[in-house]
Amino acid sequence: MxxxxxxxxxxxxxxxxxxxxxxxxxxxxxxxxxxxxxxxxxxxxxxxxxxxxxxxxxxxxxxxxxxxxxxxxxxxxxxxxxxxxxxxxxxxxxxxxxxxxxxxxxxxxxxxxxxxxxxxxATAWLHHLRTDRIRQSIDAGELGRVQHISVACSFFEPFQSDDHRLNPELGGGCLLDLGWYAYGMARWAAGRLPVAVQSIGRQDRGIWFRSSSLLDFGDDLTATVNCAYDTATRKWFEIAGDQASIVCDDFTRPWPSKPARFWIHDRAGSVKSETFDGNQEARMLATFADLVSNATAATAMNQQALDTQQILQTVADGIAS
The missing domain is CATH 3.40.50.720 (NAD(P)-binding Rossmann-like Domain)
Structure with missing residues (x-):
């Protein structure tokens, strides 16, 4: 090739x-x-x-x-x-x-x-080997019936003076930035769009600095999602089933000098962890090159992106009203 x-x-x-x-x-x-x-x-x-x-x-x-x-x-x-x-x-x-x-x-x-x-x-975490393993765990029933998803993505104002994230006309604000990860993770874990969304938010300097939402995906599956520019760095989620839950504390990008990892906590209190090697950005790029070479549309990945965009618009419309 x-x-x-x-x-x-x-x-x-x-x-x-x-x-x-x-x-x-x-x-x-x-x-x-x-x-x-x-x-x-x-x-x-x-x-x-x-x-x-x-x-x-x-x-x-x-x-x-x-x-x-x-x-x-x-x-x-x-x-x-x-x-x-x-x-x-x-x-x-x-x-x-x-x-x-x-x-x-x-x-x-x-x-x-x-x-x-x-x-x-370019949502690289979706392409990590760890993400594949989490999906396998959900689909194999290791968590039992998934009931709730919790996600948080934030950092505390690491902005430079010309940062587009502070400019609403350029698409600034935590929703289109960190919300892409947070709400996208909830959609990915649920595998579908929510049927109802309730949200609140805080504005500062003309942009959304914080958003918190309750998502109802139907069939008794719910999620709570928070993204913010006014709290310490967080990039974690929990996917909770009736038998066990998966916890990950760095899903957007692994912490420096630490392997990518997650923990499974079962209902009896036992905990096991798994670690993974590999560069998620390089794997994303290699996947894209393969799609182009084989003239194969990234249908499922494109739908994940479109659904994430739809959720963000629903959240923005909800907190602005």
Whole structure:
């Protein structure tokens, strides 16, 4: 298989980590970086050993040397540039959230389908070997009947002055940021959309700084979800069944210098833990390259993303009313 030739739209901080992960995957070759500042594009390309520096996003999309693009731009720009990429015949990985609204996310999905292009949201935890094992545990009945899901994602204001997460016009706020993980985990664990959502939130500086919700998934399955910019770092969940529960304290990204892990607590008080190796970003990228190579749509993964976007919109509408 020829390596999938990737270009990166923009020089966002998060792109630097993903570029390194791309360069670790045999099936991917990073061949271009685009910026509206030509000097910045050239500097970035030289720093990371990337051959081409494009002086505009349009120039990259017009290049025959690019098969796929990674879009780490602020959320308000995802819709337009994702559509442009699909129209230019490029496959695409979009940073979370996919878009500002459900309608925009659905438009991206439909345009990629119409153009025969593959797309994926860059939610790397979904691709970790640990996540596969958790799904296996749920499906095998190790927890018994799953009854409740609890999720929390937060950190305390690690913002820089130009951080788009503080700008509502760019898609700022904890909902589209940390909420993508928190509400997305609840949807993933339940395997479906909730039938009812009740939410409260706190605003600061024109954006949502905290959101807490009770989700009812029907069939006696509920979830509580919290995301926030005003509490200490948390990235944990519990999936509780009538026989046992799974607890994970770092599901979005494993803690530095610790193996990825989770614990199963049974109803008698016994606890067992499992640990896992592997880089979730590299596995996500390798999965995407395989999907493109086999012309296979990421249907289930795309639906997870669309459903997550729908839940976030429901939460936002609920706490704003």
């Amino acid at each position: 020829n390596a999938l030739r990737f270009g990166v739209l923009g020089t966002a901080r998060i792109a630097r980590r993903i570029v390194a992960d791309m360069q670790s995957v045999d099936a991917i070759q990073v061949v271009g970086i685009a910026s509206r500042d030509p000097a910045r594009a050239r500097w970035y390309a030289d720093q990371y050993g990337i051959a081409q520096a494009f002086d505009s996003y349009d120039a990259m999309l017009a290049s025959d040397s690019i098969d796929a693009v990674y879009i780490p731009l602020p959320p308000s720009l995802h819709h337009d540039w994702a559509l442009a990429a699909a129209d230019a015949g490029k496959h695409l990985i979009v940073e979370k959230p996919v878009a500002m609204t459900l309608a925009e996310a659905q438009a991206i999905d439909q345009r990629c389908r119409d153009r025969g292009r593959q797309w994926l949201d």
